Amino acid sequence: MTYNEVLKISDQYLIPVILELYGLEGYEILPIKAHEGGRNLAYTCEKEGAGAKIIRISFLDDRSREDFQGEVEYIQYLFEHGASVSNVVISQKGNLLEEITYNDQGFYVCVFNKARGKMLAENNYRYREGVSITEYFYNCGKVLGKMHQLSKGYTPLHRRYSFFDKYNTAYINKLIPNTLPLLKEKLLELLKTLEGLDRNHESFGMVHFDYSDGNYMIDFDTGQITVFDFDNSCFCWYMYDLANIWTHGVGWIQFEQDADKRKRFMKDYFDEVLGGYQSETEIDHSMLEKLPLFIKVVIMENIIDAFEVMRNNGEDLECDEELSYLIKCMEDDIPFKGFFHEIYSVEEPFEYEERSI
Numbered sequence: 001m002t003y004n005e006v007l008k009i010s011d012q013y014l015i016p017v018i019l020e021l022y023g024l025e026g027y028e029i030l031p032i033k034a035h036e037g038g039r040n041l042a043y044t045c046e047k048e049g050a051g052a053k054i055i056r057i058s059f060l061d062d063r064s065r066e067d068f069q070g071e072v073e074y075i076q077y078l079f080e081h082g083a084s085v086s087n088v089v090i091s092q093k094g095n096l097l098e099e100i101t102y103n104d105q106g107f108y109v110c111v112f113n114k115a116r117g118k119m120l121a122e123n124n125y126r127y128r129e130g131v132s133i134t135e136y137f138y139n140c141g142k143v144l145g146k147m148h149q150l151s152k153g154y155t156p157l158h159r160r161y162s163f164f165d166k167y168n169t170a171y172i173n174k175l176i177p178n179t180l181p182l183l184k185e186k187l188l189e190l191l192k193t194l195e196g197l198d199r200n201h202e203s204f205g206m207v208h209f210d211y212s213d214g215n216y217m218i219d220f221d222t223g224q225i226t227v228f229d230f231d232n233s234c235f236c237w238y239m240y241d242l243a244n245i246w247t248h249g250v251g252w253i254q255f256e257q258d259a260d261k262r263k264r265f266m267k268d269y270f271d272e273v274l275g276g277y278q279s280e281t282e283i284d285h286s287m288l289e290k291l292p293l294f295i296k297v298v299i300m301e302n303i304i305d306a307f308e309v310m311r312n313n314g315e316d317l318e319c320d321e322e323l324s325y326l327i328k329c330m331e332d333d334i335p336f337k338g339f340f341h342e343i344y345s346v347e348e349p350f351e352y353e354e355r356s357i
Contacts (some may be wrong), residue, residue: 070160115226118215141276149281243294323352
């Protein structure tokens with residue numbers, strides 16, 4: 001079922017049912033524009049004198065009820081233990097998760113309190129006036145560190161899927177086309193390396209798996225960050241979230257011509273992030289040394305996500321400049337997403353010549 005087909009069903013049938021299920025009659029309901037590859041329908045719900053809500057309707061069949069239940073229970077656990085996250089709203093039936101069936105098609109529905117503030121992009125990537133951007137870097141790490149510290153003591157009632165449940169040899173062989181044999185080889189080598197890593201509770205647990213400025217709001221009066229969108233959360237190494245923060249930090253310096261200046265900035269940036277992170281939780285130095293490895297894991301996830309989006313949308317496989325860049329970094333073992341390498345161009349950041357697949 002395509003996004004547009006679900007949108008039509010939602011407008012005609014699902015939204016009225018959801019409004020009744022959650023007591024949201026009288027709220028103004030507006031669709032949130034989906035980003036490319038979005039796997040859910042989302043709506044804002046606003047009403048004067050009441051807190052704004054977000055409705056999320058999931059329609060793809062690659063997640064089980066257990067997965068969705070595990071996600072919302074984890075969010076509630078984080079919120080109740082002091083993490084700065086957007087909490088789940090309980091339905092009139094007392095449920096964190098509701099399932100609605102229409103013509104034998106099941107839809108999983110969650111409602112969340114809308115996070116306070118704005119995204120950085122909505123504020124044109126300007127931080128708080130008169131406050132150093134380093135405060136933001138520190139807070140970004142601190143909020144993540146709090147979530148990871150809580151994860152170390154988390155025992156799920158419904159267990160969310162684990163990294164290797166999705167990222168494994170069978171899935172990569174099925175998803176990645178045979179016309180990219182070197183890419184497949186490198187991805188499988190990376191998985192083999194990961195299989196040998198320690199998975200004790202200090203290094204491996206529930207993570208956000210998409211922690212970036214697109215998935216949290218900032219209160220520009222106080223600097224407080226509130227995290228949302230745990231749709232990709234899973235059991236993984238905590239270093240993955242930190243590596244993801246690193247890859248998103250390049251945007252602050254991506255137009256600097258001098259690679260040494262980019263390198264110095266990224267060190268200072270990540271030191272600030274780690275300062276905030278380590279104010280909330282510990283991380284072993286041996287794991288921090290694996291930052292380049294986990295940046296490769298982030299690239300692997302980005303590549304796999306690109307092929308999933310094409311598959312889910314029924315599109316012909318193609319390799320644009322951005323995907324070609326990621327594949328080149330993976331095939332040639334170029335570290336740090338190529339950011340300090342000759343492959344990188346400030347005129348065309350993170351792009352490489354298209355290739356046929």
